Amino acid sequence: MKKGDLLYQGKAKSVYKTDDPSLYIMEFRNDTSAFDGAKKASLDRKGEVNNRINAYVMEKLAAEGIPVHLKSMLDANNSLVMKLDMIPVECVVRNRAAGSLCRRLGIKEGQALVPPTYELFLKNDELHDPFINDSHALTFGWATEAQLAEMKAQTLKVNTVLSRMFDAAGMTLVDYKLEFGVSEGRIYLGDEFSPDGCRIWDKATGEKMDKDRFRQDLGNVIEFYLEVGKRLGVPL
Numbered sequence: 001m002k003k004g005d006l007l008y009q010g011k012a013k014s015v016y017k018t019d020d021p022s023l024y025i026m027e028f029r030n031d032t033s034a035f036d037g038a039k040k041a042s043l044d045r046k047g048e049v050n051n052r053i054n055a056y057v058m059e060k061l062a063a064e065g066i067p068v069h070l071k072s073m074l075d076a077n078n079s080l081v082m083k084l085d086m087i088p089v090e091c092v093v094r095n096r097a098a099g100s101l102c103r104r105l106g107i108k109e110g111q112a113l114v115p116p117t118y119e120l121f122l123k124n125d126e127l128h129d130p131f132i133n134d135s136h137a138l139t140f141g142w143a144t145e146a147q148l149a150e151m152k153a154q155t156l157k158v159n160t161v162l163s164r165m166f167d168a169a170g171m172t173l174v175d176y177k178l179e180f181g182v183s184e185g186r187i188y189l190g191d192e193f194s195p196d197g198c199r200i201w202d203k204a205t206g207e208k209m210d211k212d213r214f215r216q217d218l219g220n221v222i223e224f225y226l227e228v229g230k231r232l233g234v235p236l
């Protein structure tokens with residue numbers, strides 16, 4: 001499958017048309033950003049590492065019955081995906097307190113969250129991805145009631161599958177963000193699952209192994225992404 005016109009250049013990935021109107025190519029670039037694009041860098045190998053981790057995770061999720069947009073990995077930096085009409089709502093599950101939850105509610109980082117929390121954010125950089133609820137999504141037409149229910153069910157199912165998978169590999173899945181989209185009236189998990197969009201801590205030491213290394217200038221960002229991949233068994 002060959003790349004056609006560039007459709008969208010995001011902060012970390014680019015989306016291209018293909019010969020098939022129902023398929024896109026998603027290119028994982030080395031560009032990385034934090035704080036809604038305010039902090040930027042290019043990290044050697046990041047695109048490849050995330051593309052490979054994403055393909056591995058999406059295939060595991062598909063095997064567990066979760067509908068995903070990934071068709072196949074094409075090469076080191078590119079994957080073939082279904083064309084989706086993206087729902088502009090980010091679905092976040094948290095197993096441990098970190099990031100904006102701590103800032104908003106004054107919860108101590110690391111506190112276990114039982115049951116895990118489930119939150120929605122509007123995908124809008126200019127507004128800094130504000131916290132929203134179902135009512136906002138319905139009133140403003142970002143998602144229907146049925147879509148909200150399906151997104152929640154799938155996001156929580158992902159938690160069951162991935163928490164077990166990371167735990168078995170000596171890591172804690174602290175939190176993660178998922179995006180969904182629609183094709184022919186059905187919901188699919190879109191975008192990516194990689195250390196860019198989740199928090200992962202070493203189970204033994206508590207060391208951060210995700211994008212917080214970039215956000216907080218902890219160093220060795222890609223070395224830790226590679227370690228995440230290796231522990232999961234991703235060919236890297």
Ligand code: ADP
Pocket residue numbers: 008009010011012013014015024069081082083084085086179181190191192
């Ligand atoms: P951002 O838009 O936040 O800068 P990225 O750099 O990751 O993010 O760009 C990828 C873009 O592609 C995102 O806007 C995401 O919503 C969108 N996207 C992800 N999967 C699909 C898909 N299957 N079809 C269409 N768009 C998608």
Ligand code: UDP
Pocket residue numbers: 090092098099100101129175176177196197198199211
């Ligand atoms: N996240 C993301 N993209 C966003 C916002 C959050 O991938 O635009 C991820 C983030 O990496 C973390 C989880 O969602 O794994 C929860 O993020 P949080 O709300 O704590 O926000 P942050 O502290 O990252 O601003």
